[in-house]
Amino acid sequence: MRKGLLAVLLVLLVAAGFAQGDKLKACWIYVGPVGDYGWSHAHDQGRIAAEKALPWLETQYVESVPEAQAEAYIDRLVKQGCEVVFATSFGYMDSVLAAARKHPDVIFAHATGFKRAPNVATYMADFYQLYYLNGLMAGALTKSGKVGYVAAFPIPELKRHISAFALGVRAVNPDAEVLVRWIYEWYNPAAAKEATEALIAEGADVFAFTEDTPTVIQVAAKKGLPSFSHYSPMKRFAPELVVSGQLVHWEKVYIDFLAKVYAGVYTSKNLQDVDYWWLLSQGAVELGGEYGEPVNPRFVSALKARKVNHPVFGKVSVYDLVVKELALMRDVELAFDPFQGPIKDRRGKMRVPAGLRLTKHELETMEWAAPGIKGPWPNEPK
Amino acid sequence: MDDLVLAMLVRALAFGTPILLAGLGEIYAERSGVVNLGVEGMMAVGALAAFAVAQSSGSPYLGVLAALLAAALVSLPFALASITLRANQYVAGLALTMLGLGVSGLLGKPYEGAPLAHPLPEAGFIVTALLLAVLLWFFLQHTYGGLVLRSAGENPETVDAMGIDVYRVRYAAVIFGGAMSGLAGAFLSLAYRPSWADGITSGLGWIAVALAIFAAWHPLKAVGAALLFGALYHLSYRLQAAVSPEFLKAMPYLFVVVVLSLSALRKGPSGAPESLGIPYVRGERR
Numbered sequence: 001m002r003k004g005l006l007a008v009l010l011v012l013l014v015a016a017g018f019a020q021g022d023k024l025k026a027c028w029i030y031v032g033p034v035g036d037y038g039w040s041h042a043h044d045q046g047r048i049a050a051e052k053a054l055p056w057l058e059t060q061y062v063e064s065v066p067e068a069q070a071e072a073y074i075d076r077l078v079k080q081g082c083e084v085v086f087a088t089s090f091g092y093m094d095s096v097l098a099a100a101r102k103h104p105d106v107i108f109a110h111a112t113g114f115k116r117a118p119n120v121a122t123y124m125a126d127f128y129q130l131y132y133l134n135g136l137m138a139g140a141l142t143k144s145g146k147v148g149y150v151a152a153f154p155i156p157e158l159k160r161h162i163s164a165f166a167l168g169v170r171a172v173n174p175d176a177e178v179l180v181r182w183i184y185e186w187y188n189p190a191a192a193k194e195a196t197e198a199l200i201a202e203g204a205d206v207f208a209f210t211e212d213t214p215t216v217i218q219v220a221a222k223k224g225l226p227s228f229s230h231y232s233p234m235k236r237f238a239p240e241l242v243v244s245g246q247l248v249h250w251e252k253v254y255i256d257f258l259a260k261v262y263a264g265v266y267t268s269k270n271l272q273d274v275d276y277w278w279l280l281s282q283g284a285v286e287l288g289g290e291y292g293e294p295v296n297p298r299f300v301s302a303l304k305a306r307k308v309n310h311p312v313f314g315k316v317s318v319y320d321l322v323v324k325e326l327a328l329m330r331d332v333e334l335a336f337d338p339f340q341g342p343i344k345d346r347r348g349k350m351r352v353p354a355g356l357r358l359t360k361h362e363l364e365t366m367e368w369a370a371p372g373i374k375g376p377w378p379n380e381p382k
Numbered sequence: 383m384d385d386l387v388l389a390m391l392v393r394a395l396a397f398g399t400p401i402l403l404a405g406l407g408e409i410y411a412e413r414s415g416v417v418n419l420g421v422e423g424m425m426a427v428g429a430l431a432a433f434a435v436a437q438s439s440g441s442p443y444l445g446v447l448a449a450l451l452a453a454a455l456v457s458l459p460f461a462l463a464s465i466t467l468r469a470n471q472y473v474a475g476l477a478l479t480m481l482g483l484g485v486s487g488l489l490g491k492p493y494e495g496a497p498l499a500h501p502l503p504e505a506g507f508i509v510t511a512l513l514l515a516v517l518l519w520f521f522l523q524h525t526y527g528g529l530v531l532r533s534a535g536e537n538p539e540t541v542d543a544m545g546i547d548v549y550r551v552r553y554a555a556v557i558f559g560g561a562m563s564g565l566a567g568a569f570l571s572l573a574y575r576p577s578w579a580d581g582i583t584s585g586l587g588w589i590a591v592a593l594a595i596f597a598a599w600h601p602l603k604a605v606g607a608a609l610l611f612g613a614l615y616h617l618s619y620r621l622q623a624a625v626s627p628e629f630l631k632a633m634p635y636l637f638v639v640v641v642l643s644l645s646a647l648r649k650g651p652s653g654a655p656e657s658l659g660i661p662y663v664r665g666e667r668r
Contacts, residue, residue: 035490035494037495041495183619189570190586194618197389198619214497236496237497237577376626378627378628
C-alpha cells in the first residue's frame with residue numbers, strides 16, 4: 001500500500017514537473033499605471049492579448065515602477081519565477097542590463113532602448129509612418145493654415161514624429177505651419193489642456209499630440225475643432241471630430257518574441273542582435289482613432305474633395321493618397337517612406353539627399369526639424 | 383492684443399479655479415491651526431467620486447455632492463490622527479496624499495478611458511469659486527464663528543477658556559477643507575477635463591497648499607494669487623515661441639520663491655496663525 005502511494009506520488013510529481021516545464025512565465029514592468037490610457041495601458045493590452053493567444057503563457061506585471069527602482073523589482077520578479085522580463089520604459093535601460101548580468105539565465109526585452117546583451121533584446125513599434133499620413137489629412141483639413149501640436153519632451157522620438165507629421169502637412173498644404181508646444185511631461189492633463197488653449201488662441205484649428213491622455217482631443221472638440229488620436233483608441237472622446245490617429249499592437253511583438261523563446265529560437269545566449277523595429281508592414285502599428293477604421297467616415301468626403309498634385313500619382317485626392325501610401329507602407333517592399341530624400345530641414349540644410357532614406361539609426365537619433373515647424377526646438381543642430 | 387489679454391484672463395480663471403477652491407479649504411484648515419498636506423489626495427478622491435457617481439447616476443450634480451462627501455470623509459482619518467491623537471500634522475498629511483492617490487487610482491480602474499456623458503460647464507465652477515472666496519472671507523473676518531476659527535489657530539487656550547471645544551473647531555475646519563478639495567476634484571473630472579484618469583490632479587493639490595501661504599491665509603488674496611498662478615501657467619505656453627520653455631515652466635515656482643522671500647523680509651507678523659502646526663493639548667501650558 002505504502003509503495004503504491006509512493007509510486008502515485010512520484011508520478012504526480014513528475015507530471016507536475018512536466019506541466020511546469022510546459023508553461024512559460026513572462027513578466028512586465030510598467031513605468032506608469034496600467035490605467036493611464038496611454039503607454040503602459042497599451043503594453044498591458046499587449047500582455048493580455050499575448051496571454052489569450054498563447055495557452056502555455058503565464059504572465060504577471062507590476063505597474064508604476066519608478067525608473068530608479070527597476071532593478072529591485074526585476075530581482076523580485078525573477079525570484080517569483082519569471083523566465084522572460086519585459087521592461088517597458090526607456091529609463092529602465094541600465095537597470096535591465098545590470099539585472100541581466102545578475103540573472104544570466106533569464107531573458108530580458110527592453111522597449112525603446114538601444115543597449116543589448118546576450119540575454120537582453122530590444123524592441124519598438126514606431127509611429128512615424130502614421131504621423132506622416134495624419135499630417136496629410138491635417139494639411140487638408142486646416143483652414144487657418146496652422147496645425148497645433150502638443151508635445152511631451154523634445155527627444156528624438158518626438159522630433160521624428162513631429163517632423164514626419166509636418167512633412168505630411170506640407171505635402172498637401174505647402175504654406176501651412178505646425179505650431180509646437182512642449183509640456184515636458186508624459187502625463188499631465190492640465191498642462192496639455194492649457195497648451196491646447198494657447199494654440200487655439202494663436203489660431204491653430206487642427207490638433208495632434210503626444211501625451212498620455214485624451215485631453216487635447218477633448219479641448220479641441222469643445223471648440224468644434226478636429227484632432228488626431230494618440231496611442232489608444234481615443235475616438236470615443238469626440239466621435240465627430242477625431243479624424244484618425246495612431247494605434248499600437250504590442251501583442252504582435254510580444255507573441256512573436258515569446259513564441260520564439262518557447263520554441264527555443266531565442267535563448268539567454270543569443271539576443272545580442274535581436275532588435276525589433278516594427279512598423280506598419282509587421283502590423284505592429286495601425287492608422288486610426290479606433291481599431292479597424294483608418295479614417296473617420298465623417299471626414300472622408302472632405303478629404304476626397306481636396307486634390308493635390310503628387311509626383312508619382314499625379315492629381316489625386318488626399319483621401320486616395322492616404323490610402324495608397326498606407327498600402328505601400330504596409331507592404332514588405334516598402335515602396336514609400338516619409339523620410340525619403342530630398343528633404344531639407346527648416347533651416348535649409350539638406351538632411352536626406354535625393355534617392356536616399358533615413359536609416360534606423362538616423363531615425364533614432366534625429367534632432368532636426370522639418371520645414372513648417374514653428375516653435376522652440378531644443379538641441380536643434382546648426 | 384485685447385484678444386491675448388481676454389484669452390489669458392479666461393484661462394487664468396479656469397486654471398485658477400481648482401487651486402482656488404482647494405486653497406480656500408486649506409486656508410480654513412490652517413487658520414484653525416492644522417496644516418493639511420493631504421490636499422492632493424483628497425482632490426483625487428473627490429475627482430473620482432464625482433466622476434463615478436455622475437457617470438452611473440447620469441447627474442453631474444449628484445457627482446458634485448458625492449465629491450464633497452467623499453473628500454470630507456477621507457479627511458477624517460487625518461483629523462483623527464493629527465487632532466485627537468496629536469500626530470505630526472505634516473507626516474499625517476503626506477500619508478493622506480498617498481492614501482488618496484492610491485485609493486482613487488485603484489478604485490478608479492473601471493472608469494479609465496471613458497468619456498463623461500454629461501459634463502458641467504467650467505463657468506459654473508468659476509463663479510462658485512469666486513463667490514465662495516467672498517463668503518468665506520466675510521465669515522472668517524466678520525462673524526463670531528470666524529473669530530472662533532481664527533482664535534483656534536492663534537491661541538487655542540483662549541478658545542478653550544471661552545468654553546468652546548478646540549478639537550471640534552479644528553475637526554470642522556479640516557473636514558470643510560476636505561470638502562473644498564473634493565469640489566476642486568469635481569471641477570477637474572466633471573468640467574475641466576471631463577473624464578477620470580489615475581493621477582488626474584497632477585500636482586494641483588500642492589499648488590493649492592502653496593497658494594494658502596502665498597495668499598497670507600486670506601481668502602480674498604487667494605483669488606488674486608490663483609489668478610496670478612493661472613495667468614503664469616497659461617503664459618508659459620503662449621510665450622513658448624519666444625522664450626525658453628524650460629524657463630517659462632519654472633517661472634510660477636520661481637515667482638513663489640521670490641514672493642515668499644520678500645514677504646519674509648517684510649517687518650511685522652507674517653500672517654501665519656500663531657499655533658499653526660502645533661497639536662492642541664488641553665490644559666497644557668506652552
